[in-house]
Amino acid sequence: MSRQEEILDGLYENTLDGNAEPVKALTQEGLALGMDPLNLLFDALIPALEEVGRLFEQGEYFVPEMLIAARAMQGAMDILKPLLLSNADIQIGTYVMGTVKGDIHDIGKNLCNIMLEGAGFRVVDLGVNCSPEKYIEAVIEHKAQIVGMSAFLTTTMPMFKKNIEAFKEAGLRDKVRIMVGGAPVTQEYCEVVGADGYAPDASSCVRLAKQLLAELKEQQPA
Numbered sequence: 278m279s280r281q282e283e284i285l286d287g288l289y290e291n292t293l294d295g296n297a298e299p300v301k302a303l304t305q306e307g308l309a310l311g312m313d314p315l316n317l318l319f320d321a322l323i324p325a326l327e328e329v330g331r332l333f334e335q336g337e338y339f340v341p342e343m344l345i346a347a348r349a350m351q352g353a354m355d356i357l358k359p360l361l362l363s364n365a366d367i368q369i370g371t372y373v374m375g376t377v378k379g380d381i382h383d384i385g386k387n388l389c390n391i392m393l394e395g396a397g398f399r400v401v402d403l404g405v406n407c408s409p410e411k412y413i414e415a416v417i418e419h420k421a422q423i424v425g426m427s428a429f430l431t432t433t434m435p436m437f438k439k440n441i442e443a444f445k446e447a448g449l450r451d452k453v454r455i456m457v458g459g460a461p462v463t464q465e466y467c468e469v470v471g472a473d474g475y476a477p478d479a480s481s482c483v484r485l486a487k488q489l490l491a492e493l494k495e496q497q498p499a
């Protein structure tokens with residue numbers, strides 16, 4: 278097995294076990310060996326968290342194990358983030374992103390933010406547990422064109438509809454494009470709640486954001 282393969286294995290196992298220090302060390306070693314940051318993310322770190330979710334479902338992991346695994350992953354993301362922001366000097370539009378009210382998952386959202394920034398969006402990150410008012414205030418304050426809402430629990434997904442209703446009541450629904458995402462979300466659910474688009478992962482989130490921005494600009498030329 279090559280050292281690169283050992284690093285991917287080590288990252289996977291240590292993230293699964295929530296060993297933050299080895300995860301950081303292996304991330305740094307992988308980068309020093311010239312490994313692609315996306316390779317570390319998509320071939321080790323994300324699969325580890327997917328396995329954490331599976332173990333949680335099976336009753337082998339509990340919330341504390343999920344939490345320390347998430348922290349270990351976050352440590353690696355802090356190291357990878359600057360490397361994924363190589364195009365951040367061009368600004369194509371403003372994107373307001375937040376995890377909906379009642380939901381505190383943020384790793385997937387943060388990953389989307391990094392990729393969006395890397396693609397040239399100015400991202401205003403509202404964090405987690407965002408009320409409808411918080412999204413609306415941020416859109417007004419930052420003159421954002423796109424709003425992204427993440428939900429990771431079936432119990433918090435209905436907040437999409439509530440947020441979209443709030444945008445309608447504020448007279449802002451036609452001024453922005455609204456995207457939804459997160460592990461339990463589907464294209465069908467996106468249509469049911471009346472969002473403008475759904476993306477299953479961070480790279481398609483960027484593709485869709487660019488497409489929606491282009492559509493909005495066509496409809497509302499500056």
Ligand code: B1M
Nearest residue numbers: 330380381382383384385425426430431458459460478479
């Ligand atoms: Co929680 N959790 N969790 N959790 N957690 C899930 C989501 C769960 C699927 C685990 C499981 O049962 N298999 C399950 C939800 C079940 C459901 O409702 N369908 C679950 C549960 C039940 C819970 C609690 C209720 C547990 C409890 O307390 N009994 C609790 C809820 C707390 C709350 O929010 N109110 C809870 C708590 C936590 C921790 C705090 C311990 C921790 C979160 C830490 C953190 O985020 N800072 C945690 C974790 C780590 C997970 C799992 C294991 C991993 C999530 C993750 O980061 N994945 C997760 C299991 C899983 O997802 N398989 C689970 C990696 C991340 C890169 O992927 O988040 O899918 P993901 O993001 C992707 C895409 O979804 C997409 O792009 C991202 C990158 O590719 N995407 C978008 C995300 N946002 C997008 C927005 C877009 C477009 C695409 O446009 C706007």
